Amino acid sequence: MAATCPGMPAGLRIQFRIVASRQSGRLIIGTPPAHGRRPALCYGYEGGVAMSKQELVFDADLIRRYDQPGPRYTSYPTAPHFHSGFDEAALIREMAASNAGARPLSLYFHLPFCEHLCFYCACTKIVTRHHEWGTPYVARLDREMALARRHIDGGRPVTQLHFGGGTPTFLRQTDMAALLDHIRHHFHLLPDDQGEYGIELDPRALEPGTLALLRDFGFNRISLGVQDLDPAVQKAVHREQSEELTFAVLDEARGLGYRSASLDLIYGLPFQTEDSFARTLERVLQWRPDRLSIFNYAHLPNRFQPQQRIREADLPSPDAKLRILANSIEQLREAGYVYIGMDHFALPDDELALAQRDGTLYRNFQGYSTHAGADLLAFGMSAIAMVGPSYSQNLKELDAWGAAVDSGHLPVERGLRLSDEDLLRRHIITRLICDFALDFDRIAAQFGIDFPQHFAAILPRLQQMAGDGLLRMDAGGLTVTPQGRLLIRHVCMAFDAYLDAKPVQYSRVI
Template identity: 75%
Template sequence: MAIDNSQHLVFDHALIRRYDQPGPRYTSYPTAPHFGEDFDEKALQAALNDSNASGRPLSLYFHIPFCEHLCFYCACTKVVTRHHEWGTPYVAHLDQEMALTREHIDGRRPVDQLHFGGGTPTFLRRGDIAFLLDSIGKHFHLLPDDQGEYGIEIDPRALEPGTLRLLRDFGFNRISIGVQDLDAAVQKAVHREQSFALTASIIDEARQLGFRSVSLDLIYGLPLQTPESFAQTLEAVLTLRPDRLSVFNYAHLPDRFPPQKRILDTDIPSPDMKLRILAESIATLQQAGYLYIGMDHFALPDDELAIAQREGSLYRNFQGYSTHAGTDLLAFGMSAIAMVGTTYSQTIKDLDTWGATLDSGHLPVERGLRLSAEDLLRRHIITRLICDFSLDFNALNRQFSLEFHQHFAAILPALKAMSNDGLLQINAHALTVTPQGRLLIRHICMAFDAYLAQKTVHYSRVI
């Protein structure tokens, strides 16, 4: 169902304070904490083999874990080192992983989407990147002429001259840059010092080379931030006119992510101050012409994400919002998560064990999950809510051969309560998230999550 993006996001302080509780980010459903070790290499091989019958296009994700510097806020799976030579055996192992995967995947299936994430993908030296790109082209059928969505995360502080041109010549057409905050005191407090001039120069080079999309990441709630300082950061960032902007909430979970212990609790903005930063940022972005896509993401009206959302074809996977649904996601590198058919699988998180497993001729599967029919139903609902802010019951009933109000009778009271509070509207035919409910979409999705009560997981707050 296409959505009407003419409605602006409405920031309702009272509603947000009431519903701002911990919850999943729903890059998948079921979420990763519910994956099990009973899903092994043979299970992945079977899923890969079965997927060929569908002829679905492929999406490829490569996790490059290395970082030169430790950012104190970071919750990513990473290896902090200045030894750039470690990239050489890593990309050799990626080639092995692709070769083992290709034994089970039809190589004629087109690659609609390609993403390098991390860590810091541009930590790799240019020669290692060239080797990896050649390996990808050897193993998979890549699309010509910018027909695919090929993106990479860039750290301007770790980018060799000529690397952007190498990536563009290969077919990459999107870059994502972590900015987080431009205030010098905040940058020092989180151990990520990156000048505006450096960021601007990389964006300028990318646009000159013909990259068609630039996305920037900001984080609100970092130590020493104030509404005034973050407003200055946002004002400077908007002069760069990025196609997409992500404004993430900093989740301070030092017991779960040890690097965060270096951030002083007393330096973190109060909850009320964080809400003020977010409210003012949303107002500024909407005034500048950006549309709220959902889940922290904003885009210009002519961006492909905004177009896909208007057309009802927006999708979300482990890399975030995407215009390419209906693909099998293959994932390479330590800790990477794949989505093949009706399965999820995650590779081994330890670098040495991951490499040793590949050297022994085995796919390095650590855990995974086979989705049940009920999982698939609830995943569909959560995905459409996150992407469309609406749910057509008649279409859902036809697709899954059910009657919504009967099947979900147990959660109707919760939906009714949210309707009474103004988060959503629900009737016999549809559920529609209101402009003031869109920021709380994670909370609405939680009503459909059958796993929340089964396992104790520490999630960040939804706002």
């Protein structure tokens, strides 16, 4: 069957299939965005259950009831449960075993240096104006790659590459060029933008010509930290960055042919109001970034020392934060963006949105991705790898990491080899975060379990969430409702066997 959505360009038709429902339901061909250059999305409903994975409903009462601290699930088990028993020898075994599977590779490089200290930041970083420190760091990254190449087949294609930090563009252009040459020497990179190669940018730390250098190498995605455009907010968090500078970088990247640009905003910062953040988002949306991340500021000054410079009295109240989030969701909906999950939004024809609709979306330490099934190698201080059924994290102190590399050792500090039960629960949590749904029969067949029997202990908790409207569940599976999707971390927590294993201070879900 075919139909057109109101507001769609003439001649554009959407194919869809009406599926008989077990209960009375309705089929809705959704509403178009209020403005924007992209075609409208069409949404379907079966039995009253939303068939689109990307619809979102803000329910303040439900959020207040379920807004509790919980993990962000960049991994499962999460990093606090890594242990020192997983060492260099364990990582070498996992690398050697992974060669037999010949899976593609994903590479992550942690470049920790920052010229300025952002008070909200919880990343592993080194604040310095000594740009010359980048030279020995890059040399050690080369040695670390050479050490890894003794055990990993470098001919496996690199489908994903990511530079994070810190501020990756802190490196002087000569050091950046050297690092790119080292990567090309050690690994098999894909031509013609076949891979997903991205870098985090600070517009304040970007030499002329660096974007072109990266693009020539094969980088095709950028992520820009914006946080807020209001001068008072910027001053309070020590992140003063003009709108003109920010969007000049975005313009340059588009002119060079980068195929995706993502902008990061944070709500809950000092002196933010509903009106001020709405103005920031309005100005950002005028530039139509392909993706937007709108993060909740988690004020944890006991864990992150820089946050002690932010006065709690200057922060918006919890209710004000909720109103800021609600307004932002509405602005994004009107602008034509769809909800990917876990603070992320995208234009409907972005690769993330397409992958989510196809059921192929994936999530790892670099966030949402279209490249599942790769072994992740990580280089640099504190970087986390995921090879086979294992995680490993490098030493977090610069001197200790450098000393290990200089002595010819992979700089592993801790890690974890996942059990069969860990792999099952990781799969469930990943699919929840990406699909907002679980097919019990499919999981049972894949992992050889009786799903209701295996998870009998948590079914009452899931039933309570269903009663509260977070999800719908029957014998065949569950679907997170549009109003439950902002609380997806809470749904995942039901399957987390480690939550009570040791005390960990997590940020709140919203």
